[in-house]
Amino acid sequence: MAQLIKGETGDWEIVIGMEVHAQIIAQSKLFSGASCQFGAAPNSQVSTVDAAMPGMLPVLNGHCVAQAVRTGLGLNAKINHYSVFERKNYFYPDLPQGYQISQFLHPIVGEGKIEIDLPDGTVKEIGITRLHLEQDAGKSLHDQHPRKSYVDLNRSGCALMEIVSEPDLRGPEEAAAYLAKLRMILRYLETCDGNMEEGSMRADVNISVRRPGAPYGTRCEIKNVNSVKAVQAAIEYESRRQVDLIEDGKTITQETRLWDPNKGETRSMRSKEEAHDYRYFPDPDLLPLEIDDAMIDKIRDSLPELPDQKKHRFMETYGLGLYDAGVLITERARADYFETTANDRDPKMAANWVINELLGILNKNAIAITDSPISAAKLGGLIDLIADNTISGKIAKDVFAEMYETGKDAAAIVDEKGLKQVTDTGAIEKIIDEVLAENPDNVAAYKGGKDKLFGFFVGQVMKKTQGKANPAAVNDILKAKLD
Protein backbone atom coordinates (compact mmCIF):
# COMPACT_ATOMS: atom_id res chain seq x y z
CA MET A 1 0.00 0.00 0.00
CA ALA A 2 1.44 3.33 -1.02
CA GLN A 3 2.35 5.51 1.91
CA LEU A 4 0.99 9.04 1.61
CA ILE A 5 2.46 12.13 3.22
CA LYS A 6 0.04 14.41 4.97
CA GLY A 7 0.75 17.98 4.00
CA GLU A 8 -0.87 21.26 5.02
CA THR A 9 -2.83 21.24 1.78
CA GLY A 10 -3.64 17.55 1.45
CA ASP A 11 -2.02 14.22 0.68
CA TRP A 12 1.15 13.69 -1.32
CA GLU A 13 2.46 10.53 -2.94
CA ILE A 14 6.19 9.67 -2.95
CA VAL A 15 7.58 8.43 -6.26
CA ILE A 16 10.91 6.59 -6.15
CA GLY A 17 13.18 5.07 -8.74
CA MET A 18 16.43 3.37 -7.79
CA GLU A 19 19.82 3.04 -9.43
CA VAL A 20 21.72 0.20 -7.84
CA HIS A 21 25.40 -0.37 -8.53
CA ALA A 22 26.30 -4.00 -7.99
CA GLN A 23 29.90 -5.17 -8.13
CA ILE A 24 30.18 -8.29 -10.26
CA ILE A 25 31.71 -11.37 -8.65
CA ALA A 26 34.80 -11.99 -10.79
CA GLN A 27 38.50 -12.69 -10.31
CA SER A 28 39.75 -9.82 -12.43
CA LYS A 29 38.61 -6.40 -13.59
CA LEU A 30 36.23 -5.52 -16.42
CA PHE A 31 38.97 -4.42 -18.81
CA SER A 32 42.23 -5.54 -17.19
CA GLY A 33 43.82 -8.59 -15.58
CA ALA A 34 44.30 -7.01 -12.13
CA SER A 35 42.56 -8.64 -9.18
CA CYS A 36 39.21 -7.44 -7.76
CA GLN A 37 39.72 -8.93 -4.31
CA PHE A 38 38.48 -6.62 -1.54
CA GLY A 39 40.87 -5.35 1.14
CA ALA A 40 44.29 -5.59 -0.53
CA ALA A 41 47.16 -3.17 0.16
CA PRO A 42 46.63 0.22 -1.55
CA ASN A 43 47.34 0.31 -5.29
CA SER A 44 48.60 -3.30 -5.28
CA GLN A 45 45.80 -4.38 -7.63
CA VAL A 46 46.31 -1.74 -10.27
CA SER A 47 47.48 -2.50 -13.79
CA THR A 48 48.78 0.08 -16.23
CA VAL A 49 45.32 -0.08 -17.84
CA ASP A 50 43.59 0.83 -14.55
CA ALA A 51 46.09 3.62 -13.92
CA ALA A 52 45.31 4.92 -17.44
CA MET A 53 48.90 4.93 -18.66
CA PRO A 54 49.12 6.22 -22.24
CA GLY A 55 48.74 3.58 -24.93
CA MET A 56 47.03 0.98 -22.75
CA LEU A 57 44.00 -0.71 -24.29
CA PRO A 58 41.00 -2.22 -22.52
CA VAL A 59 40.20 -5.91 -23.18
CA LEU A 60 36.74 -7.02 -22.08
CA ASN A 61 36.36 -9.76 -19.45
CA GLY A 62 34.07 -12.45 -20.95
CA HIS A 63 32.98 -13.72 -17.56
CA CYS A 64 31.69 -10.27 -16.57
CA VAL A 65 29.59 -10.24 -19.74
CA ALA A 66 28.17 -13.65 -18.80
CA GLN A 67 27.44 -12.42 -15.27
CA ALA A 68 25.52 -9.42 -16.62
CA VAL A 69 23.48 -11.68 -18.92
CA ARG A 70 22.84 -14.05 -16.02
CA THR A 71 21.61 -11.17 -13.87
CA GLY A 72 19.44 -9.89 -16.70
CA LEU A 73 17.79 -13.30 -17.01
CA GLY A 74 17.27 -13.36 -13.23
CA LEU A 75 15.48 -10.00 -13.53
CA ASN A 76 13.21 -11.46 -16.23
CA ALA A 77 14.71 -8.96 -18.63
CA LYS A 78 15.40 -8.75 -22.32
CA ILE A 79 19.02 -9.43 -23.23
CA ASN A 80 20.26 -7.16 -26.02
CA HIS A 81 22.22 -8.93 -28.74
CA TYR A 82 24.03 -5.70 -29.49
CA SER A 83 25.38 -3.26 -26.92
CA VAL A 84 27.93 -0.47 -27.01
CA PHE A 85 30.53 0.80 -24.54
CA GLU A 86 30.69 4.56 -24.30
CA ARG A 87 32.90 7.04 -22.48
CA LYS A 88 31.29 9.08 -19.73
CA ASN A 89 33.58 12.07 -19.35
CA TYR A 90 34.32 13.80 -16.05
CA PHE A 91 37.32 14.71 -13.93
CA TYR A 92 37.89 13.32 -10.48
CA PRO A 93 41.09 12.19 -8.75
CA ASP A 94 39.87 8.59 -8.39
CA LEU A 95 39.14 8.36 -12.14
CA PRO A 96 42.56 8.34 -13.81
CA GLN A 97 41.23 7.97 -17.37
CA GLY A 98 39.19 11.15 -17.13
CA TYR A 99 36.23 9.06 -18.28
CA GLN A 100 34.37 6.01 -17.11
CA ILE A 101 33.74 3.27 -19.66
CA SER A 102 30.01 2.65 -19.35
CA GLN A 103 27.03 1.88 -21.57
CA PHE A 104 24.54 4.55 -22.48
CA LEU A 105 22.35 4.33 -25.57
CA HIS A 106 22.73 0.56 -26.00
CA PRO A 107 22.87 -1.29 -22.65
CA ILE A 108 23.47 -5.05 -22.45
CA VAL A 109 20.13 -5.68 -20.71
CA GLY A 110 16.79 -4.02 -21.39
CA GLU A 111 13.42 -4.03 -19.66
CA GLY A 112 12.54 -6.57 -16.98
CA LYS A 113 10.56 -6.94 -13.79
CA ILE A 114 10.77 -8.38 -10.29
CA GLU A 115 8.29 -9.07 -7.50
CA ILE A 116 8.72 -7.40 -4.14
CA ASP A 117 7.17 -8.71 -0.93
CA LEU A 118 5.67 -6.04 1.30
CA PRO A 119 5.29 -6.19 5.08
CA ASP A 120 1.48 -6.30 4.82
CA GLY A 121 1.74 -9.62 2.98
CA THR A 122 1.07 -8.27 -0.50
CA VAL A 123 3.25 -8.62 -3.57
CA LYS A 124 4.00 -5.81 -6.02
CA GLU A 125 5.64 -5.91 -9.43
CA ILE A 126 8.47 -3.43 -10.00
CA GLY A 127 9.71 -2.64 -13.49
CA ILE A 128 13.41 -2.77 -14.35
CA THR A 129 14.35 -0.17 -16.95
CA ARG A 130 17.79 -1.49 -17.85
CA LEU A 131 21.05 -2.99 -16.67
CA HIS A 132 24.37 -1.87 -18.05
CA LEU A 133 28.03 -2.73 -17.54
CA GLU A 134 30.52 -0.13 -16.38
CA GLN A 135 33.83 0.38 -14.59
CA ASP A 136 34.02 1.28 -10.93
CA ALA A 137 36.12 4.28 -9.85
CA GLY A 138 38.93 4.23 -7.29
CA LYS A 139 38.48 5.13 -3.66
CA SER A 140 39.40 8.44 -2.00
CA LEU A 141 40.17 8.71 1.70
CA HIS A 142 39.61 12.14 3.17
CA ASP A 143 40.50 11.55 6.81
CA GLN A 144 44.20 10.78 6.50
CA HIS A 145 45.48 14.34 6.18
CA PRO A 146 44.05 17.81 6.93
CA ARG A 147 44.60 19.25 3.44
CA LYS A 148 45.03 16.17 1.25
CA SER A 149 42.99 13.27 -0.05
CA TYR A 150 44.54 9.82 -0.47
CA VAL A 151 43.60 7.81 -3.54
CA ASP A 152 43.62 4.02 -3.87
CA LEU A 153 42.93 2.71 -7.38
CA ASN A 154 42.42 -0.96 -6.40
CA ARG A 155 38.71 -0.63 -7.09
CA SER A 156 39.31 1.34 -10.27
CA GLY A 157 38.14 -0.75 -13.21
CA CYS A 158 36.28 -3.43 -11.24
CA ALA A 159 33.11 -4.47 -13.07
CA LEU A 160 29.80 -2.98 -12.00
CA MET A 161 26.27 -3.59 -13.12
CA GLU A 162 24.07 -0.52 -12.84
CA ILE A 163 20.51 -1.70 -12.40
CA VAL A 164 17.90 1.01 -12.96
CA SER A 165 14.32 0.59 -11.82
CA GLU A 166 11.19 2.25 -13.13
CA PRO A 167 9.72 4.93 -10.81
CA ASP A 168 7.36 2.25 -9.45
CA LEU A 169 8.26 2.47 -5.75
CA ARG A 170 5.94 4.48 -3.52
CA GLY A 171 7.62 4.80 -0.13
CA PRO A 172 10.48 3.78 2.18
CA GLU A 173 9.02 0.32 2.83
CA GLU A 174 8.74 -0.48 -0.85
CA ALA A 175 12.26 0.81 -1.46
CA ALA A 176 13.58 -1.41 1.33
CA ALA A 177 11.66 -4.42 -0.02
CA TYR A 178 13.04 -3.74 -3.51
CA LEU A 179 16.63 -3.63 -2.26
CA ALA A 180 16.09 -6.78 -0.22
CA LYS A 181 14.68 -8.69 -3.19
CA LEU A 182 17.30 -7.43 -5.61
CA ARG A 183 20.06 -8.43 -3.19
CA MET A 184 18.47 -11.84 -2.79
CA ILE A 185 18.31 -12.41 -6.55
CA LEU A 186 21.94 -11.31 -7.03
CA ARG A 187 23.08 -13.65 -4.26
CA TYR A 188 21.08 -16.59 -5.64
CA LEU A 189 22.64 -15.96 -9.04
CA GLU A 190 26.08 -15.49 -7.47
CA THR A 191 26.69 -12.46 -9.64
CA CYS A 192 27.15 -10.00 -6.71
CA ASP A 193 27.63 -10.65 -3.01
CA GLY A 194 25.16 -7.86 -2.16
CA ASN A 195 27.31 -6.62 0.70
CA MET A 196 26.31 -3.00 1.31
CA GLU A 197 28.83 -2.52 4.16
CA GLU A 198 31.79 -3.27 1.89
CA GLY A 199 30.19 -1.20 -0.84
CA SER A 200 29.72 -4.04 -3.30
CA MET A 201 26.09 -2.94 -3.60
CA ARG A 202 25.34 0.80 -3.57
CA ALA A 203 22.11 2.66 -4.22
CA ASP A 204 21.25 6.09 -5.60
CA VAL A 205 17.65 7.05 -4.93
CA ASN A 206 15.57 9.29 -7.22
CA ILE A 207 12.75 10.91 -5.29
CA SER A 208 9.86 13.16 -6.26
CA VAL A 209 6.43 13.89 -4.82
CA ARG A 210 3.05 14.48 -6.46
CA ARG A 211 -0.65 14.57 -5.75
CA PRO A 212 -1.98 10.99 -6.05
CA GLY A 213 -2.62 10.32 -9.74
CA ALA A 214 -1.01 13.58 -10.94
CA PRO A 215 1.96 13.65 -13.37
CA TYR A 216 5.42 13.08 -11.90
CA GLY A 217 7.01 15.97 -9.99
CA THR A 218 10.61 17.21 -10.34
CA ARG A 219 13.00 14.66 -8.88
CA CYS A 220 16.18 14.86 -6.86
CA GLU A 221 18.85 12.19 -6.90
CA ILE A 222 20.16 11.21 -3.47
CA LYS A 223 23.67 9.78 -3.26
CA ASN A 224 25.68 8.23 -0.44
CA VAL A 225 22.90 6.03 0.91
CA ASN A 226 24.87 3.00 2.02
CA SER A 227 22.41 0.82 3.87
CA VAL A 228 18.75 -0.12 3.67
CA LYS A 229 18.18 1.94 6.81
CA ALA A 230 19.85 4.98 5.24
CA VAL A 231 17.71 4.57 2.10
CA GLN A 232 14.56 4.62 4.21
CA ALA A 233 15.68 7.57 6.33
CA ALA A 234 16.77 9.55 3.26
CA ILE A 235 13.39 8.97 1.59
CA GLU A 236 11.52 10.07 4.73
CA TYR A 237 13.59 13.24 4.98
CA GLU A 238 13.73 14.15 1.30
CA SER A 239 10.03 13.62 0.55
CA ARG A 240 9.09 15.78 3.53
CA ARG A 241 11.55 18.47 2.40
CA GLN A 242 9.99 18.53 -1.06
CA VAL A 243 6.42 18.67 0.25
CA ASP A 244 7.31 21.55 2.58
CA LEU A 245 8.97 23.49 -0.27
CA ILE A 246 6.02 23.04 -2.63
CA GLU A 247 3.50 23.95 0.05
CA ASP A 248 5.53 27.08 0.74
CA GLY A 249 4.96 28.05 -2.88
CA LYS A 250 8.53 27.23 -3.92
CA THR A 251 9.65 24.90 -6.67
CA ILE A 252 11.91 21.84 -6.61
CA THR A 253 15.17 22.13 -8.52
CA GLN A 254 16.33 18.95 -10.21
CA GLU A 255 19.69 18.28 -8.55
CA THR A 256 21.98 15.74 -6.95
CA ARG A 257 21.85 15.71 -3.18
CA LEU A 258 24.06 14.03 -0.64
CA TRP A 259 22.65 12.06 2.31
CA ASP A 260 24.37 13.00 5.57
CA PRO A 261 23.80 10.07 7.94
CA ASN A 262 25.07 12.00 10.98
CA LYS A 263 22.75 14.96 10.58
CA GLY A 264 19.94 12.85 9.10
CA GLU A 265 19.44 15.24 6.17
CA THR A 266 20.11 15.64 2.46
CA ARG A 267 22.04 18.60 1.08
CA SER A 268 22.76 19.94 -2.35
CA MET A 269 25.95 18.82 -4.13
CA ARG A 270 26.22 21.94 -6.26
CA SER A 271 29.61 21.01 -7.65
CA LYS A 272 28.08 17.95 -9.31
CA GLU A 273 25.70 20.00 -11.41
CA GLU A 274 28.05 21.42 -13.96
CA ALA A 275 29.86 18.11 -14.25
CA HIS A 276 26.60 16.51 -15.32
CA ASP A 277 27.46 17.23 -18.94
CA TYR A 278 29.11 13.87 -19.49
CA ARG A 279 29.50 14.12 -23.28
CA TYR A 280 29.04 10.39 -23.87
CA PHE A 281 30.45 8.96 -27.06
CA PRO A 282 31.24 5.39 -28.20
CA ASP A 283 34.64 4.27 -26.89
CA PRO A 284 36.90 4.01 -29.94
CA ASP A 285 39.03 1.41 -28.11
CA LEU A 286 36.17 -1.09 -28.00
CA LEU A 287 33.97 -2.65 -30.65
CA PRO A 288 30.24 -3.18 -30.01
CA LEU A 289 29.48 -6.21 -27.86
CA GLU A 290 27.55 -8.88 -29.70
CA ILE A 291 25.88 -11.74 -27.88
CA ASP A 292 24.27 -14.70 -29.67
CA ASP A 293 21.30 -16.81 -28.65
CA ALA A 294 23.52 -19.84 -28.02
CA MET A 295 25.34 -17.99 -25.25
CA ILE A 296 22.10 -16.68 -23.74
CA ASP A 297 20.50 -20.14 -23.82
CA LYS A 298 23.55 -21.73 -22.22
CA ILE A 299 23.39 -19.23 -19.36
CA ARG A 300 19.63 -19.64 -19.05
CA ASP A 301 20.09 -23.41 -18.66
CA SER A 302 22.51 -22.86 -15.80
CA LEU A 303 20.23 -20.59 -13.74
CA PRO A 304 19.34 -21.80 -10.25
CA GLU A 305 15.77 -21.77 -8.97
CA LEU A 306 15.22 -18.09 -8.20
CA PRO A 307 13.79 -16.67 -4.98
CA ASP A 308 10.29 -16.05 -6.30
CA GLN A 309 10.08 -19.45 -7.98
CA LYS A 310 11.21 -21.07 -4.75
CA LYS A 311 8.72 -19.04 -2.75
CA HIS A 312 5.84 -20.16 -4.95
CA ARG A 313 7.03 -23.79 -4.84
CA PHE A 314 7.31 -23.75 -1.03
CA MET A 315 3.75 -22.43 -0.79
CA GLU A 316 2.39 -24.99 -3.23
CA THR A 317 4.34 -28.16 -2.34
CA TYR A 318 4.74 -27.63 1.38
CA GLY A 319 1.54 -25.67 2.03
CA LEU A 320 3.45 -22.85 3.73
CA GLY A 321 2.04 -19.34 4.11
CA LEU A 322 3.56 -16.36 2.28
CA TYR A 323 5.33 -15.14 5.41
CA ASP A 324 7.03 -18.44 6.27
CA ALA A 325 7.95 -19.06 2.63
CA GLY A 326 9.34 -15.52 2.42
CA VAL A 327 11.54 -15.99 5.48
CA LEU A 328 12.85 -19.37 4.30
CA ILE A 329 13.86 -18.24 0.81
CA THR A 330 15.84 -15.20 2.01
CA GLU A 331 19.08 -17.13 1.51
CA ARG A 332 19.69 -20.16 -0.63
CA ALA A 333 21.47 -21.91 2.27
CA ARG A 334 18.46 -21.30 4.51
CA ALA A 335 16.05 -22.67 1.93
CA ASP A 336 18.26 -25.75 1.46
CA TYR A 337 18.44 -26.26 5.23
CA PHE A 338 14.66 -26.14 5.45
CA GLU A 339 14.20 -28.62 2.62
CA THR A 340 16.57 -31.12 4.25
CA THR A 341 14.78 -30.69 7.59
CA ALA A 342 11.34 -31.02 6.00
CA ASN A 343 12.28 -34.10 3.99
CA ASP A 344 9.56 -36.73 4.63
CA ARG A 345 8.35 -34.81 7.67
CA ASP A 346 5.55 -32.40 8.48
CA PRO A 347 6.70 -29.30 6.51
CA LYS A 348 4.85 -26.81 8.70
CA MET A 349 6.45 -28.25 11.82
CA ALA A 350 9.85 -28.14 10.11
CA ALA A 351 9.23 -24.51 9.06
CA ASN A 352 8.29 -23.57 12.63
CA TRP A 353 11.40 -25.14 14.09
CA VAL A 354 13.69 -23.57 11.51
CA ILE A 355 12.14 -20.11 11.70
CA ASN A 356 11.25 -19.75 15.38
CA GLU A 357 13.86 -21.81 17.16
CA LEU A 358 16.86 -22.20 14.89
CA LEU A 359 16.91 -18.77 13.22
CA GLY A 360 16.02 -17.21 16.57
CA ILE A 361 19.08 -18.56 18.30
CA LEU A 362 21.39 -18.17 15.27
CA ASN A 363 20.43 -14.52 14.85
CA LYS A 364 20.87 -13.89 18.56
CA ASN A 365 24.42 -15.22 18.34
CA ALA A 366 25.10 -13.75 14.88
CA ILE A 367 25.89 -17.16 13.39
CA ALA A 368 25.27 -17.99 9.73
CA ILE A 369 23.02 -20.95 9.01
CA THR A 370 25.90 -22.63 7.21
CA ASP A 371 27.79 -22.65 10.54
CA SER A 372 24.84 -23.88 12.59
CA PRO A 373 25.88 -26.25 15.41
CA ILE A 374 22.70 -28.20 14.66
CA SER A 375 22.70 -29.70 11.17
CA ALA A 376 19.49 -29.92 9.17
CA ALA A 377 19.53 -33.73 9.52
CA LYS A 378 19.84 -33.46 13.31
CA LEU A 379 16.99 -30.96 13.55
CA GLY A 380 14.98 -33.43 11.46
CA GLY A 381 15.86 -36.12 14.03
CA LEU A 382 14.43 -33.94 16.79
CA ILE A 383 11.24 -33.40 14.82
CA ASP A 384 10.93 -37.17 14.34
CA LEU A 385 11.01 -37.64 18.12
CA ILE A 386 8.16 -35.17 18.53
CA ALA A 387 6.18 -36.68 15.68
CA ASP A 388 6.34 -40.23 17.09
CA ASN A 389 5.48 -38.99 20.60
CA THR A 390 8.85 -39.90 22.12
CA ILE A 391 9.08 -36.42 23.59
CA SER A 392 6.63 -33.58 24.01
CA GLY A 393 7.02 -30.26 22.21
CA LYS A 394 7.98 -28.62 25.49
CA ILE A 395 10.75 -31.10 26.30
CA ALA A 396 11.87 -30.76 22.68
CA LYS A 397 12.80 -27.15 23.31
CA ASP A 398 15.12 -28.22 26.14
CA VAL A 399 16.61 -30.92 23.93
CA PHE A 400 17.07 -28.32 21.19
CA ALA A 401 18.99 -26.02 23.55
CA GLU A 402 21.21 -28.95 24.55
CA MET A 403 21.78 -29.86 20.90
CA TYR A 404 22.80 -26.29 20.18
CA GLU A 405 25.35 -26.36 23.01
CA THR A 406 26.78 -29.82 22.39
CA GLY A 407 26.01 -30.63 18.76
CA LYS A 408 24.75 -34.07 19.87
CA ASP A 409 21.88 -36.05 18.31
CA ALA A 410 18.43 -35.45 19.76
CA ALA A 411 17.93 -39.18 20.42
CA ALA A 412 21.23 -39.43 22.34
CA ILE A 413 20.28 -36.49 24.58
CA VAL A 414 16.81 -37.92 25.24
CA ASP A 415 18.37 -41.30 26.22
CA GLU A 416 21.10 -39.81 28.39
CA LYS A 417 18.80 -37.56 30.31
CA GLY A 418 15.86 -39.94 30.44
CA LEU A 419 13.54 -37.44 28.81
CA LYS A 420 11.40 -39.99 27.06
CA GLN A 421 7.77 -39.04 27.33
CA VAL A 422 5.49 -41.01 29.64
CA THR A 423 2.65 -42.22 27.47
CA ASP A 424 1.66 -45.13 29.72
CA THR A 425 -1.85 -44.05 30.72
CA GLY A 426 -1.76 -46.25 33.82
CA ALA A 427 1.29 -44.42 35.14
CA ILE A 428 -0.16 -41.02 34.29
CA GLU A 429 -3.46 -41.90 35.94
CA LYS A 430 -1.62 -42.88 39.11
CA ILE A 431 0.11 -39.51 39.27
CA ILE A 432 -3.12 -37.68 38.58
CA ASP A 433 -4.75 -39.50 41.45
CA GLU A 434 -1.92 -38.40 43.70
CA VAL A 435 -2.26 -34.77 42.63
CA LEU A 436 -6.02 -34.77 43.16
CA ALA A 437 -5.60 -36.38 46.59
CA GLU A 438 -3.04 -33.76 47.61
CA ASN A 439 -5.26 -30.85 46.60
CA PRO A 440 -8.78 -31.50 47.85
CA ASP A 441 -9.56 -27.79 48.21
CA ASN A 442 -8.75 -27.04 44.61
CA VAL A 443 -10.72 -30.07 43.44
CA ALA A 444 -13.74 -28.75 45.31
CA ALA A 445 -13.23 -25.24 43.91
CA TYR A 446 -12.93 -26.62 40.38
CA LYS A 447 -16.13 -28.60 40.75
CA GLY A 448 -17.71 -25.43 42.13
CA GLY A 449 -17.08 -23.72 38.78
CA LYS A 450 -13.49 -22.42 38.83
CA ASP A 451 -12.62 -23.87 35.42
CA LYS A 452 -9.31 -22.11 35.30
CA LEU A 453 -7.90 -24.48 37.94
CA PHE A 454 -7.63 -27.13 35.22
CA GLY A 455 -4.31 -25.62 34.23
CA PHE A 456 -3.13 -25.84 37.84
CA PHE A 457 -3.72 -29.61 37.88
CA VAL A 458 -1.92 -30.09 34.56
CA GLY A 459 0.99 -28.09 35.95
CA GLN A 460 1.18 -30.25 39.08
CA VAL A 461 1.19 -33.46 37.04
CA MET A 462 3.94 -32.10 34.79
CA LYS A 463 5.96 -31.08 37.81
CA LYS A 464 5.79 -34.57 39.24
CA THR A 465 6.86 -36.09 35.92
CA GLN A 466 9.53 -33.46 35.16
CA GLY A 467 7.50 -32.49 32.11
CA LYS A 468 7.66 -35.94 30.62
CA ALA A 469 3.98 -36.83 30.75
CA ASN A 470 2.27 -36.80 27.37
CA PRO A 471 0.20 -33.60 27.54
CA ALA A 472 -2.69 -34.98 25.49
CA ALA A 473 -2.99 -38.03 27.74
CA VAL A 474 -2.83 -35.85 30.87
CA ASN A 475 -5.61 -33.64 29.53
CA ASP A 476 -7.83 -36.57 28.62
CA ILE A 477 -7.48 -38.44 31.89
CA LEU A 478 -7.73 -35.33 34.02
CA LYS A 479 -10.88 -34.27 32.22
CA ALA A 480 -12.44 -37.69 32.70
CA LYS A 481 -11.65 -37.65 36.43
CA LEU A 482 -12.81 -34.13 37.18
CA ASP A 483 -15.90 -33.70 35.02
Next chain:
Amino acid sequence: MSLDIDTVRKVARLARIGMNDEELTLYQEKLNTIMGFVEQLGEVDTDHVAPLPSPVDITLRLRDDEVSDGNYASDVLANAPEQAESFYVVPKVVE
Protein backbone atom coordinates in the same frame (compact mmCIF):
# COMPACT_ATOMS: atom_id res chain seq x y z
CA MET B 1 25.98 25.67 -36.94
CA SER B 2 28.35 27.93 -35.13
CA LEU B 3 29.47 27.93 -31.52
CA ASP B 4 28.73 31.02 -29.45
CA ILE B 5 31.30 32.28 -26.98
CA ASP B 6 29.44 30.83 -23.97
CA THR B 7 29.52 27.35 -25.45
CA VAL B 8 33.25 27.67 -26.06
CA ARG B 9 33.71 28.83 -22.47
CA LYS B 10 31.70 25.84 -21.22
CA VAL B 11 33.67 23.36 -23.32
CA ALA B 12 36.92 24.84 -22.00
CA ARG B 13 35.67 24.61 -18.45
CA LEU B 14 34.53 20.98 -18.91
CA ALA B 15 38.00 20.17 -20.25
CA ARG B 16 39.57 22.08 -17.34
CA ILE B 17 41.41 24.42 -19.68
CA GLY B 18 41.74 27.96 -18.37
CA MET B 19 41.23 30.61 -21.09
CA ASN B 20 40.95 34.38 -21.06
CA ASP B 21 38.48 36.25 -23.32
CA GLU B 22 41.05 36.78 -26.03
CA GLU B 23 41.86 33.07 -26.15
CA LEU B 24 38.20 32.18 -26.11
CA THR B 25 37.59 34.34 -29.20
CA LEU B 26 40.57 32.77 -30.94
CA TYR B 27 39.40 29.22 -30.19
CA GLN B 28 35.83 30.06 -31.09
CA GLU B 29 37.05 30.87 -34.60
CA LYS B 30 39.21 27.73 -34.79
CA LEU B 31 36.49 25.45 -33.50
CA ASN B 32 33.97 26.93 -35.91
CA THR B 33 36.29 26.24 -38.80
CA ILE B 34 36.55 22.60 -37.67
CA MET B 35 32.78 22.40 -37.23
CA GLY B 36 32.42 23.73 -40.75
CA PHE B 37 34.53 20.88 -42.13
CA VAL B 38 32.65 18.28 -40.14
CA GLU B 39 29.29 19.66 -41.19
CA GLN B 40 30.06 18.90 -44.81
CA LEU B 41 29.53 15.23 -43.89
CA GLY B 42 25.89 16.12 -43.31
CA GLU B 43 25.47 16.48 -47.08
CA VAL B 44 25.81 12.71 -47.50
CA ASP B 45 22.52 10.81 -47.24
CA THR B 46 23.07 8.18 -44.51
CA ASP B 47 19.41 7.57 -43.64
CA HIS B 48 19.51 3.89 -44.45
CA VAL B 49 23.12 3.16 -43.57
CA ALA B 50 23.93 1.42 -40.29
CA PRO B 51 26.75 2.98 -38.24
CA LEU B 52 30.10 1.35 -38.96
CA PRO B 53 31.97 0.71 -35.72
CA SER B 54 35.11 -0.48 -37.51
CA PRO B 55 36.27 -0.41 -41.13
CA VAL B 56 37.45 -4.04 -40.85
CA ASP B 57 35.15 -6.96 -40.18
CA ILE B 58 36.28 -8.06 -36.71
CA THR B 59 34.37 -8.68 -33.53
CA LEU B 60 35.17 -7.68 -29.97
CA ARG B 61 37.74 -9.95 -28.37
CA LEU B 62 36.89 -11.28 -24.91
CA ARG B 63 39.38 -12.19 -22.21
CA ASP B 64 39.23 -15.09 -19.75
CA ASP B 65 38.59 -14.05 -16.17
CA GLU B 66 42.07 -14.57 -14.77
CA VAL B 67 44.32 -12.44 -12.59
CA SER B 68 47.32 -11.74 -14.80
CA ASP B 69 48.33 -8.21 -13.91
CA GLY B 70 48.96 -5.85 -11.00
CA ASN B 71 51.19 -6.07 -7.93
CA TYR B 72 53.46 -3.21 -8.90
CA ALA B 73 52.21 -0.33 -6.77
CA SER B 74 55.59 1.41 -6.90
CA ASP B 75 55.51 1.41 -10.72
CA VAL B 76 52.03 2.87 -11.08
CA LEU B 77 52.87 5.47 -8.44
CA ALA B 78 56.23 6.35 -10.00
CA ASN B 79 54.94 9.45 -11.79
CA ALA B 80 52.61 10.65 -9.04
CA PRO B 81 53.51 14.20 -7.94
CA GLU B 82 52.95 13.10 -4.36
CA GLN B 83 52.47 9.76 -2.63
CA ALA B 84 52.30 8.34 0.88
CA GLU B 85 51.97 4.77 2.14
CA SER B 86 51.33 3.59 -1.42
CA PHE B 87 48.45 6.04 -1.90
CA TYR B 88 48.31 8.80 -4.49
CA VAL B 89 48.12 12.08 -2.58
CA VAL B 90 46.03 14.90 -4.09
CA PRO B 91 44.66 18.23 -2.85
CA LYS B 92 41.63 17.64 -0.64
CA VAL B 93 38.50 16.81 -2.64
CA VAL B 94 35.51 16.52 -0.40
CA GLU B 95 31.89 17.57 -0.67
